[in-house]
Amino acid sequence: MTYPLETRNLSFCYSQHSRLILDKINLRVELGQVLAIVGLSGSGKSTLCYCLSGIIPLVQQGEMWGQVLIKGSQTREMNLPTIATRVGIVFQNPETQIFFPTVEDELAFGPENLCIPQEEIGQRIEEGLRLVGMEAYRYMSPHHLSGGQKQLIALASVLTLKPEILIFDEAMSQIDKVGKQRIKEVILDLKKAGKSIIMVEHDLKNLDVADRILVLRQGRLEDFVGLF
Amino acid sequence: MQTSSSTQTIEENELDPRSKLCIVFALSSVAVFVQKIWLLALILMLGMVLTYLLGENLHLFKRFGRIIWLFVGIAVIQSIFTPEGIPLIAIGKIRLLTVGGLEKGVCFLLRIMAIIVPASIMISTGTREIIQGLVQWKVPYEIAFMVSLAIRFLPLLSEEIKDTFIAIQLRGIELDKIPLGKRLRMYSYLFMPVLSGVILKARELSTAMETRAFRAFPRRTSYRVLKLQNQDYLVMGMSLCFVIVVLTINFYYKGGF
Numbered sequence: 001m002t003y004p005l006e007t008r009n010l011s012f013c014y015s016q017h018s019r020l021i022l023d024k025i026n027l028r029v030e031l032g033q034v035l036a037i038v039g040l041s042g043s044g045k046s047t048l049c050y051c052l053s054g055i056i057p058l059v060q061q062g063e064m065w066g067q068v069l070i071k072g073s074q075t076r077e078m079n080l081p082t083i084a085t086r087v088g089i090v091f092q093n094p095e096t097q098i099f100f101p102t103v104e105d106e107l108a109f110g111p112e113n114l115c116i117p118q119e120e121i122g123q124r125i126e127e128g129l130r131l132v133g134m135e136a137y138r139y140m141s142p143h144h145l146s147g148g149q150k151q152l153i154a155l156a157s158v159l160t161l162k163p164e165i166l167i168f169d170e171a172m173s174q175i176d177k178v179g180k181q182r183i184k185e186v187i188l189d190l191k192k193a194g195k196s197i198i199m200v201e202h203d204l205k206n207l208d209v210a211d212r213i214l215v216l217r218q219g220r221l222e223d224f225v226g227l228f
Numbered sequence: 229m230q231t232s233s234s235t236q237t238i239e240e241n242e243l244d245p246r247s248k249l250c251i252v253f254a255l256s257s258v259a260v261f262v263q264k265i266w267l268l269a270l271i272l273m274l275g276m277v278l279t280y281l282l283g284e285n286l287h288l289f290k291r292f293g294r295i296i297w298l299f300v301g302i303a304v305i306q307s308i309f310t311p312e313g314i315p316l317i318a319i320g321k322i323r324l325l326t327v328g329g330l331e332k333g334v335c336f337l338l339r340i341m342a343i344i345v346p347a348s349i350m351i352s353t354g355t356r357e358i359i360q361g362l363v364q365w366k367v368p369y370e371i372a373f374m375v376s377l378a379i380r381f382l383p384l385l386s387e388e389i390k391d392t393f394i395a396i397q398l399r400g401i402e403l404d405k406i407p408l409g410k411r412l413r414m415y416s417y418l419f420m421p422v423l424s425g426v427i428l429k430a431r432e433l434s435t436a437m438e439t440r441a442f443r444a445f446p447r448r449t450s451y452r453v454l455k456l457q458n459q460d461y462l463v464m465g466m467s468l469c470f471v472i473v474v475l476t477i478n479f480y481y482k483g484g485f
Contacts, residue, residue: 110440
């Protein structure tokens with residue numbers, strides 16, 4: 001059976017002589033599943049996100065063993081733009097995910113890179129904004145929005161690439177209660193739309209939308225039983 | 229499709245960013261070559277008028293208000309160290325200020341201002357429009373985005389510096405009250421954390437761009453398309469004529485004016 005996202009004996013360390021950050025991780029994400037991964041700071045959660053989204057080994061260097069498979073294809077044999085159309089990632093800090101003076105420009109950036117025709121880009125912008133409920137902010141500067149709204153714009157920008165898998169790398173850690181609630185609602189909507197979602201979190205309060213929870217401890221993934 | 233035409237093309241009465249770039253380039257480049265004071269003053273005045281007419285309030289000029297005194301200082305020093313022409317102030321045989329020196333100092337000041345003021349024209353133009361203008365001028369999009377990122381990077385840098393200074397003051401160090409020597413030494417200690425913080429942020433920014441398929445193909449489409457109108461051709465033509473006329477005056481009438 002081919003899973004949307006799968007890892008087989010995935011191990012990683014930043015340099016040959018440093019400790020293993022990830023140690024033989026075997027993970028399967030099913031279609032339409034919300035999988036949460038929890039762990040303490042420094043446990044390797046973000047590193048795992050980078051491996052799953054192809055940033056490691058394609059952008060960041062290090063020693064990686066095992067396989068990361070997106071619909072059966074190995075990430076190390078793909079290029080990042082191809083991965084970007086299949087796996088979208090929302091990072092922790094909304095400030096470093098926003099580059100343009102208007103929300104519309106921000107959302108257009110991804111489809112423009114994929115050489116999507118102008119008319120379809122317009123449709124994707126509308127759809128992306130509708131999914132996160134930010135239609136009213138289309139012509140505004142994203143830099144004047146709240147942290148939660150910025151994160152929603154970052155998410156909408158990823159959604160315009162139409163990925164089947166979404167990774168949230170502690171995307172709720174820098175936003176207020178209202179922003180968190182909105183993002184969780186969007187996650188549930190995306191789940192209904194058949195997207196597979198991986199939420200990496202350290203705050204247990206944000207896990208109520210998850211179907212399955214795993215804990216990353218000393219480089220290994222285990223079922224979460226209420227303790228880090 | 230429900231897209232506002234105003235967002236995809238520049239509004240009808242507004243100049244295309246490429247026209248604005250031509251004006252800035254014309255005024256700034258002639259200001260570098262021109263040697264005559266009256267011509268420099270004319271270029272500066274023209275720059276101020278155009279900046280005003282294009283709806284800018286000389287913000288950049290005001291922002292440079294603090295450092296303009298630095299340029300005034302340099303101009304004074306330059307005039308002191310250029311002992312040409314009739315002496316205006318002299319101590320014995322040492323000529324402190326001469327007509328030639330004063331001319332050079334004023335020239336320097338006017339030149340700096342004539343370069344800075346026209347740059348204000350670009351302030352209200354969005355970075356995305358500037359990128360699109362450059363791309364439609366066949367500048368490789370990677371380079372155009374590099375320019376845009378450099379502009380985006382400046383607030384990140386200033387934010388990082390501000391955060392570091394606030395963190396220090398929150399630890400009970402009053403920067404205003406410590407002696408200059410100690411303060412300078414402290415700034416040198418801060419340099420590395422600020423730099424590493426900025427590099428990390430830059431890395432996050434570039435990773436975010438890459439994960440959104442940047443550089444997927446040698447070309448990319450654009451949702452926002454710029455279209456040159458008659459007024460833009462007129463402005464570009466006039467800018468070219470202006471450069472030719474000013475440089476001709478400057479080179480052929482060396483002795484006169």
